[in-house]
Amino acid sequence: MSRVGTGAVYDRGYRPYEGRRGLRGAATFALYKASIRRALGLRRSWRQKVAPFVLLGVVTVPAIVNVGIGYVTRDRVGSDRLQIITYRDYVGVSSALLLFVALVAPDVICPDRRQRVLPLMFARPLTGADYVIAKTAAIASILFAFSYLPQVVLFLGNMLVSDAAGTYFTGHMDVLWKVPVAVVLLALYYAVIGVAVASMTDRRIVAGAAVIGLFLVTSIASGVIVGDFEPGHGSAAALINVLALPLYLRDLVFLGHIDAKSPMSGVANGGLLSAVTYAVILFVGLGVLLRRYRWVER
Amino acid sequence: MGFTSCHWTTITHTLSRGRCRIERRRTRVTAPGNVGQMVGDEWMLRLTGLTKQYGPVTALDDLTLTLPRGLVGLVGANGAGKTTMFRLLLGLSQPTLGSIEVCGIDVSADPIAVRSRLGYMPEHECLPLDQTAADVVATFGELSGLPARAARQRASDILDLVGLDEARFRPIGGFSTGMRQRTKLAQAIVGDPQLVLLDEPTAGLDPLGRDEMLALVARLGSFGISVIMATHLLDDVQQVCEHVVMIDAGRLVVSGATESLLERTGRVTIDVGPNGDAIVSALVAAGMTAVVVDGLVEVTVDGDAQLDVVRDLVADLGLPLYRLTSRLTSLDEVFLRRAAEVS
The missing domain is CATH 3.30.70 (Alpha-Beta Plaits)
Incomplete structure (x- = not known):
């Protein structure tokens, strides 16, 4: 026997918000979080999650392989132990990282302009500079995580397969600050370039191609100009390689000087020149972004 | 004057x-121009000699008026300067001459403070189509300064209010025009603004959708939210608004209580x-x-x-x-x- 329901439908109406309310800082942080969610495909369909997490897996593979080899060769003594990658080498440019920048930066930037969401954002307590900071910081944070997490895997793995974990840890204390500093320099650099290039167009595919094109063209041009070189006899022309520039700073962090195998090796004041060029590129990239988002034109 | x-x-x-x-x-009304005396917190918007020029084109020409709280219709033909006025109110564009005060705050002096009190619903498509309505409205709630948890709760409440309770977890790309308009309205009011700027809220809607949207707009007044609704559809204004501002080619035609006009x-x-x-x-x-x-x-x-x-x-x-x-x-x-x- 069915029973007649006694429920009622209520109109909950509208309740004014009387709680705490943030201003620019809160809005910027909210945009930062939303950008990270978007970049990682969170709260979106599973297809949007595939690319970032596959690429994270790919960049972690060398660390896992290295630890595995270390485990297999754990009974060997000293130099007989195989180590295919060092912490310094691992702070570098992989195809996966390059692909990630070319994929994620346009995805975080271009739809806002293409779908004309910017007027809604800038109708909030948010300025153009806040927008640039939030978006760049989001990409930089993800790049930092993608570069740093494999290093953590590598460090912990090496420590666990070493003869004495405590001794390994105390013997590699310098890595604990060198890796984060080098990774921050790398992440910030690629984030600024990726976001700046992506801001030039509202089409993701064009932005992605432009990011890859910029890196590859300058890399190839630098290679052609510098040509073959003996260790310690590089050329300042290597500075035009936008892709590899942060690696010279990485060398400065890890070694205190440019590595002898680097195309910048042997260049007078090579470290200083690299640092200045790095700063100029960051400055130009941020300048482009701030100008681009000074006013919303749509 | x-x-x-x-x-x-x-x-x-x-x-x-x-x-x-x-x-x-x-x-008492003043014609052409302004409503009569409004003092204290009766008014929500005050324009003084507002002029906006884009090169040789004058989009707004020496507008001076004071608008009361409540539901206000901003009426004018396409290109009359309605959207330009909204951009100026939001501080997204700078006036060539004149000043704007919203809720007692000078827009030029503190646009951020003004924006934290405003909601905005643009005329054009402006929603991320690959996200759900709940996510979009909650994100804009956070961007309005609400804490994350409060923003999600309010997003749920507001989407229920505008009739999208069942659809809030669907991607906006699959929404009809009417549902998108409701989502745009929801994001405009999720931050509990004092004043909402609605730019052609009934554009593209069928007669039933239009009536429902106008009913929603009318309800905003009862919630204590003031509204400026820009439209070229005078019927919409006559149906909903207590006060009308008419502009033509950037110039003020008349401003006054709807009934008195x-x-x-x-x-x-x-x-x-x-x-x-x-x-x-x-x-x-x-x-x-x-x-x-x-x-x-x-x-x-x-x-x-x-x-x-x-x-x-x-x-x-x-x-x-x-x-x-x-x-x-x-x-x-x-x-x-x-x-x-x-x-």
Whole structure:
């Protein structure tokens, strides 16, 4: 026997918000979080999650392989132990990282302009500079995580397969600050370039191609100009390689000087020149972004 | 100011058990231009000599007006300067001349403080299509300064309010035009603004969707949220708004209470049931002009004295008086006439 329901439908109406309310800082942080969610495909369909997490897996593979080899060769003594990658080498440019920048930066930037969401954002307590900071910081944070997490895997793995974990840890204390500093320099650099290039167009595919094109063209041009070189006899022309520039700073962090195998090796004041060029590129990239988002034109 | 003032008399009729009571109310408006005196926190927006030029094109030309709290219609043809005014109110564009105060805050001095009190619903498509309505509205709640948890809770409440409770976890890309308009409205009010700017909220909607959207807009007033609704559809304004601002080619045509702008045409319509012919004969015999149109009697009256004659004749004939209304001009007629006067 069915029973007649006694429920009622209520109109909950509208309740004014009387709680705490943030201003620019809160809005910027909210945009930062939303950008990270978007970049990682969170709260979106599973297809949007595939690319970032596959690429994270790919960049972690060398660390896992290295630890595995270390485990297999754990009974060997000293130099007989195989180590295919060092912490310094691992702070570098992989195809996966390059692909990630070319994929994620346009995805975080271009739809806002293409779908004309910017007027809604800038109708909030948010300025153009806040927008640039939030978006760049989001990409930089993800790049930092993608570069740093494999290093953590590598460090912990090496420590666990070493003869004495405590001794390994105390013997590699310098890595604990060198890796984060080098990774921050790398992440910030690629984030600024990726976001700046992506801001030039509202089409993701064009932005992605432009990011890859910029890196590859300058890399190839630098290679052609510098040509073959003996260790310690590089050329300042290597500075035009936008892709590899942060690696010279990485060398400065890890070694205190440019590595002898680097195309910048042997260049007078090579470290200083690299640092200045790095700063100029960051400055130009941020300048482009701030100008681009000074006013919303749509 | 140099504007001429005049008084408009509006008449409201109240029927009680067949008796007719006529109330006269005087409302002061300034034409062309501004409402009269508003002091303290009665006003929500004040424009002083507002001018915006894009190169040789003058989008807004020396607008000076004060708008009260409540539902305000901003009326003008396409290109009249409505969207430009919204951009200036939001601080997204700088005025060439003049100043804007929203809720007592100078927009040029502190645009961030103004934006934290405003909600904005643009005319164009502006929603991320690959995200759910719940995510989008919650994100814009956070961008308005609400804590994350409060933003998600309010997003749920507001989407329920605008009739998207069932659809809030669906991607916006699959929404109809009406649902997208509701989502745009939801993101505009999720931050609990004091003033909402609605740019053509009924654009692209079918008649039913339009009525529902206008009903939602009308409800905002009861929530204590002031609204400026830009539209070129005067019917929408007449249906919802308590105050109207008309602009044409960037210039102010008229600003005033909607009721006061609807001028009397000099005709009244009376409903005496099936006894129309009897009252028409009596009115004609009294020297007045009256005809039956669609079962209602339309009478041309010249002054309040003739209204009394109509009332007395109905009473003398012992007819039931179901309705007596003064025929008003439409806002379309007001706009066309005033715009012609200004130009």
